[in-house]
Amino acid sequence: MLVTPLQPHNVSLPHFPKPAVTTTASSKCSPRTIAQAWLERFSAVLSSGDVSHLSTVMHQDSWWRDHVALSWDLRTLHGLEAITSFLSSVLPTIKLHPLSLAEDGESYAPSIVSPLPELEWVQSMFTFETSTGRGRGFLRLAQAVDGDWKAHMLYTALDEIKGYEETTGARRAHGGQNSSLGGNWLERRQQTYDFTESEPTALIIGAGQAGLNLAARLQALGIPTLIVDRQKRVGDNWRTRYRTLVTHDPVTYAHMSYLPFPSNWPLYTPKDKLGDWFEAYASLMELNIWLSTSVTSASYSESSKSWTVDITKPDGSKRTLHPSQLILATGHSGEPRIPTFPGQDSFKGTVYHGSMHKDATPSTASGKKILVVGTGNSGHDIAQNYHEAGAESVTLLQRSGTYVLQAEKGGHMLHAGTYDETGPPTEDADIYSQSLPLPVQFALGRNLTAAIKEAEAENLEGLEKAGFKVDFGLDGSGLFRKYMTKGGGYYIDVGCSELIRAGKVKVVRCEQGIAGFEPSGVRLADGNFVEADVVVLATGYDNMRTSARKILGDEIADKASDVWDLDDEGELNGMWRPSGHKGFWYMGGNLALCRIYSKFLALQIKAAEVGLQ
Incomplete structure (x- = not known):
């Protein structure tokens, strides 16, 4: 049972009583057999549309963490009652359908683990589909007193939106155009960069790891994106910090989206080397970045669902942009x-x-x-x-x-x-x-x-x-x-x-x-x-909201939420999810979190652009 917390989010994991007739994963049934049988029962409950049957496949004290798969938000539901209430509202339209477990030899194939001496889980990664997308999830099953295996922890994460998949892998751009019509690659690249005949759909403020990761994700989803940054070079947000700074996270954890560090990269990266990598990343990923550029004002129109953003370029010239999505990516901290x-x-x-x-x-x-x-x-x-x-x-x-x-x-x-x-x-x-x-x-x-x-x-x-x-x-x-x-x-x-x-x-x-x-x-x-x-x-x-107030003004900051620390469900406030202000988002965190959550934020923005939310 859940222990009443002395502090928010202090929990004690339940210790399930040993069943009278033991059917552990280490004896009669293999982890795959147990996980597959549960997945089929779970699928049947979902297909029936009767969420009252969730009690046959989930413990009373169960958890479900969802990242953009079941709602266009980051959610954590605790307890069967909360999960049932949530699913009853979204299941008719989302039509969640589990597909298959990870195959043997793949990462996180069915296995048995003991996170605590008194607690045993059968765990596995699995794939699923919904009416709008495809994703991967993770299940952790615990054995009930009657010997039945039920879900204790579930995770669902959206990977792609159907019909709007990333232009990666087999969907990558052709690129081999020899005709001079429309210009060669360099000429077309310059036109895209200048936005002379078009407007960016997404405008990102800040060209650090947050802005770079998100811009790469958005462009892979076909969203015209522009980053503006007041620094002179990409990577200066690291180069200009104190001379001896080296990353405190190992390189094995701190990759960027689509482009991991080389295998001979040092375990901990000196700041100037990281700044140079960011500069190279921006070039290789063909990101549109206007440097030495500042935002001077911003306002949002409810009627047009778009922003009016005035910027000042390095030569002193002014430009007014009208993106529908505005992202503050100046770091997870504020002033x-x-x-x-x-x-x-x-x-x-x-x-x-x-x-x-x-x-x-x-x-x-x-x-x-x-x-x-x-x-x-x-x-x-x-x-x-x-x-x-x-x-x-x-x-x-x-x-x-x-x-x-x-x-x-x-x-x-x-x-x-x-x-x-x-x-x-x-x-x-x-x-x-x-x-x-x-x-x-x-x-x-x-x-x-x-x-x-x-x-x-x-x-x-x-x-x-x-x-x-x-x-x-x-x-x-x-x-x-x-x-x-x-x-x-x-x-x-x-x-x-x-x-x-x-x-x-x-x-x-x-x-x-x-x-x-x-x-x-x-x-x-x-x-x-x-x-x-x-x-x-x-x-x-201070809170990142103070940066929003300084750059964008009181009207926007007053409508947006504070950033960081956990909400009542146990997800981060404000970051990588709806901010409280329409069309305005916060993006920040260390390199690893920026890599992970840039995907979920990009999917939310794409969903907004194509009318799915």
């Missing part, structure tokens, strides 16, 4: 969160936000006392940068606990068997990785977090001895929950923890933080004083 403090004007040193940090050099660091406020990824990286540049002292100010895992240990454990050199094809790993509801992933994450803690005991003990407070996340669920609910609060260790353990980077803890500045440093709320010549505020970023 920098820059606090101010009493007495700050009296401080004789330098204060700046972490977003402004470029590099610490011997000329800027030597002999200086550095205070970094904040202990997330950026705070640690900046502290390490100042220490290596020869600062006299570097101190981290920590207000609350921080989850720390080492890239070379826990980082690999996070993706083992799914996104590593032994894992399945990325497109299959993507289905598997999203197939559990987020609250269930958090619950199962407790065991993984505990295993990582044990593997990294030496590092964690050293941090605690140095005065650093380690936090393992709400309910002990670790990094993933922190990222999906807070967007931060963790550090993937790429070197700074060793400096903290050795006392080369010091830690000062004060839950209330800074009380105020004095000429030579800061006074903490607990009364302690920290001398400083430079104070770096690695204090994070």
Whole structure:
């Protein structure tokens, strides 16, 4: 049974009683036999149209996560009552029809797994069709007390819309036109890029991983798309960040849509190398990107169902565009969160936000006392940068606990068997990785977090001895929950923890933080004083909605929702789904999430364009 949560989305997975007559997957029946028999029963219930029969194939405490297959949204339904109510409204029109299980030898063919010692699942990937599309799903069956296998976890994800499939694989463009009529490839490419005789259907603001992934997906669906970005080059959103930045996610996890990194690419990518890859990606994928271009105003017409967007190009010229879809892809965070403090004007040193940090050099660091406020990824990286540049002292100010895992240990454990050199094809790993509801992933994450803690005991003990407070996340669920609910609060260790353990980077803890500045440093709320010549505020970023407000204005931002953290069902607020404002979407996240969810957002936009929603 579901335990009443102390916090939203704290769940305890049920432990199904052992059946009186055991028919486990490891004894009488094979996992394939069990899964196939269930799939046929499930299909019969769906074909009957009588959702009251779902109780014969699903547990009372079951979950169904759906990504755009059953509704043009991201949904998580928990409990048979909620699932039955949802299906009763959509099943008559969507006509869900399961097709087949993954074949033996394919990724995620039927198998038996035990996510917990007390819980056994028969699991398999499967394919399905609806009245509008085709997709893949994932089933997890648990055995009831009467020996019957019923669905405990279901996932359905749309891959394509019938009649509007991507121009990939066998549907790829011909390309071999030798006639000069209409121009050669380069001439036609320039006409498409300029939008001189046409308008973009979709206008994307931002040419980072979010905008690039989505533009590639939309163009594969035949939607004319334009990206505008105020940077001078594609990839500058990474190049202009601090000099020592390297991605904290491994390359095996962080591919882009359609074009994975080469097999000899480094495991962790330096920022400038990643920026160059983005620039090459934009060229190879033939994406239309206007650089050094800013949006100056935007308004939406309910009558025409279109936007009026005024932009300024690098030569100062103006252009007005009328897309039907507007996407903000400036990153999953909003504007920098820059606090101010009493007495700050009296401080004789330098204060700046972490977003402004470029590099610490011997000329800027030597002999200086550095205070970094904040202990997330950026705070640690900046502290390490100042220490290596020869600062006299570097101190981290920590207000609350921080989850720390080492890239070379826990980082690999996070993706083992799914996104590593032994894992399945990325497109299959993507289905598997999203197939559990987020609250269930958090619950199962407790065991993984505990295993990582044990593997990294030496590092964690050293941090605690140095005065650093380690936090393992709400309910002990670790990094993933922190990222999906807070967007931060963790550090993937790429070197700074060793400096903290050795006392080369010091830690000062004060839950209330800074009380105020004095000429030579800061006074903490607990009364302690920290001398400083430079104070770096690695204090994070506001909600992405603040970027919408800054770029597009109050009228649009007021109608749109906040972004990130989970809604009542357990899906992310605002991101990759209807924003609350017609024709306006948010797109963001790390490279992997941008790859995965750009598909679902592109399908929603295509559905809107062809009148399916």
